[in-house]
Amino acid sequence: MYLWSTQQLQALIDLLRARDYDVIGPAVRDDSLHYERIDSLPVGWGDRQDAGHYQLRERADQSRFGYNLGAATWKQFLFPPRETLFRVRDGDFVNCREAPQKMAFLGVRPCELAAIALQDRVFTEDPVEPGYLARRKDLLLIAVNCSQAAPTCFCASTGDGPEVNAELPTDLVLTECEPADPYYLVEALTQRGQDLLEEVGGSQAPASARQTVDRLMDATREQLTRALDTEELPGLLLGALDHPHWDDLAQRCLACGNCTQVCPTCFCSTAEDHTDPITVEVRHNRRWDSCFTQGHSYLTGSVVHRSVRSRYRQWLTHKLASWVAQFGRSGCTGCGRCITWCPVAIDLTVETEALRAAP
Amino acid sequence: MASARLPTLAVFKFASCDGCQLSLLDCEEELLSIAQRLDIVNFPEASRRWEPGPYDIALVEGSITTIEDRQRISVVRKQSRVLVAIGACATAGGIQALRNSANVDAYARSVYPHPEYLSSLASSSPISAHVAVDYELHGCPIDKHQLLAVLLAFVEGRRPPIAQESVCMECKARGHSCVLVQGGEPCLGPITQAGCGALCPAYRRPCYGCFGVKEHARVEALMNHLQAHHGMGDDEVLRSLSTFNAGSELLIRIAERYRRPPPQDSEDS
Incomplete structure (x- = not known):
């Protein structure tokens, strides 16, 4: 050293x-x-x-x-x-x-x-x-x-x-x-x-x-005053898909996508074609997307995650549960950006705790 | 001369300030390029040329406020293969939709010496309330780049990229500081549709929602938070909902909850 x-x-x-x-x-x-x-x-x-x-x-x-x-x-x-x-x-x-x-x-x-x-x-x-x-x-x-x-x-x-x-x-x-x-x-x-x-x-x-x-x-x-209890979390979240707390969350969440844009691990993107009006050259552009947008789950003419409830549930269960199966660990590294930059102060540690409690 | 016929473009105006069709003229350099790919047959703001329909693509600006306009828009629709409503007036009734929740007769009496000459509908309504609309460009005024993207996508036969997500998505992608979270300003970005490039937040100003509500806008959830944590009063909420997109059904419904009951008529006294 x-x-x-x-x-x-x-x-x-x-x-x-x-x-x-x-x-x-x-x-x-x-x-x-x-x-x-x-x-x-x-x-x-x-x-x-x-x-x-x-x-x-x-x-x-x-x-x-x-x-x-x-x-x-x-x-x-x-x-x-x-x-x-x-x-x-x-x-x-x-x-x-x-x-x-x-x-x-x-x-x-x-x-x-x-x-x-x-x-x-x-x-x-x-x-x-x-x-x-x-x-x-x-x-x-x-x-x-x-x-x-x-x-x-x-x-x-x-x-x-x-x-x-x-x-x-x-x-x-x-x-x-x-x-x-x-x-x-x-x-x-x-x-x-x-x-x-x-x-x-x-x-x-x-x-x-x-x-x-x-x-x-x-x-x-x-x-460190905040904590996320990760004990058995994937099974617990995936077993709580019908928990009434998702409805409570849906009352507060704006589906604005800020949490996903500041998350250092979120990786979703979408692609668009843009034509330059002068050179008539077409650019195929990729840009950040979010599971909170309607377009994110638009498939063959319909939207899979229609409600805010289902969009938030998709985000949280992917980040903290299905990510483990996909990448061998949770997608959350505890930076807390999604908490700070949520315009309406939704805190995933608090929400996860509420989802742990029996309905 | 090109052998193939160019698709025709026509611009129509209803109750509006002309600012949105001015965005087409504002394209300047790009406009010449557009004119090589589209035959601009009707565009009174730029030319006296006026060709009869049918048209391949129509840009419709303004809201419907009179019986005559209501008839005219159905003719425009019949003549147009693709109809694009442009701007807050055409997509949400515009600032003039403020009268939808007011007494129009009282306004007319206080403004005009001879209100009896006026003839208008009870409300200012978007184009989609009267005819089928293929695409809507939000904004007061619209964004020139979105307009170009729609026209070029039309020429090339693909769906135009019009994001329906929040302004926050553009704001974060551009790396602006958040005026709500760190400035405590009542920014409407989380409920407003993207497309402006997060213009106001780029200059440290809160978004005031000129692009109208995004898909699935959670207006009440945001207002509840602004009232509880940023000291916003009912009057301020009402004011923030009563601007260029005041005719939006969602905003009207929510604004009603913040409106103070009118003073009681003292009939008994």
Whole structure:
């Protein structure tokens, strides 16, 4: 393990940029935290979150990772909200997949790393999505352990945080210590990460560094106030398809799709053809879809999930139950975005608990 | 000269401000390209040319507010292979549908010196209330890109991509900050149909619903939350539902629940 100063953290960004990486990381814009191409990290930002509520706040310290999560997810870079898959010009197909720009994600949280690993399964196992694979192939991942949790976080319940799971694909793992005047404990998990670590330099971390990380992670676990009881959850949910609580949910849910758009693992898409009015070239575009839209379940002239009740049930049972059969684990990594960004503050941990109770 | 006949396009106007058909003129550069693929035979805002029907595609702007218009729209329908209602007036009755829940005679008396010369229907209604409509483009005004997409899809013989989902879907895809969750503003995005590209939220303004209600819009669920958690009063809810799409049956039904009972007539005194 190495010890980095804030200057060395900046040196990492500069080094990656010099090597033609787009460094994607946190940026503050319009009173919110976004993931964008950056050349430095924002300093001293935190947030207040609860169901249906988000507020960016200034911290009294120099923390670079003192915020939790915003609405943005890394999936927007690997599985973009809109993408042209191919074009047709004068009857000929034109491949428009260009070699992607190399990317480095800086500040990936443990729950987000788990989500990337999940989308890797969706898009790079049979069948392979070539666009995703091309962007993912050279992706450099720099993860950050969470030194604080938001009230909406419940990653301990899903086993995805607050500490990075070293089994997951990541090059470097940072832990921010002493936010008033921060330093970083840095660990490399790949050869590529090790090379970067040595190039940036820094000093060897003291022997107590491991205990420091453990202490910080224990403190974050203490802050986790939300929980999702995952015990026997798939069977329980799939056995509760007629539970009256779905009707209660349907009274509140707007079927607006926000939860699915901010979910780091949701992968549904739809495709549309657009003709350029001037060149008359047709573009076949893929864009994010949601199981909350009518079009999502439109099949041979009719809609399968007509009611809001059935759409919400589809989302929750897929995410927490049938996902397990499909991908070997739940589709939820406990990030809590669906709770924060639901306009009417629907909380899947609370709803799931209600569905556990006998009707 | 092209040997094949181009499909014909006609534009018709009913009770409206002309803003939606102006979107066609606003296409400017693209308009020339459209004119090479469609024969624009009737478009009074752009040309004096006026050809008799039948037409391959008709763009119909405006709502039905008079007996004459009610007759005219059925003629337009009979003459048009594909009829596209464009804009909030044609799809939901428009801002003029505010009179549907008011006393029109009282309005007429207060505005016109000779209200007896007026002749209008009791309500302002969308085109679909009178004739079959093939496609509807929402918005006040409509979005030029959606209009182009419909025309080009028609020329190429495929279904036009008109999403019926919420504005939130576009807003999140574009990475805008949420004006409701983080701004506490009464944004109507979750109940409003996409198509504008989340224009207002892009400028940190709450959506005021000019694109009308989305499919399965949960108006009351959103209003319940805005009232309980964002301090919205009945008057504000009523006002937010009484704009460009006030003639929407769903909005009328829900608005009634927030309307204060009119003051009692003091007949007894």
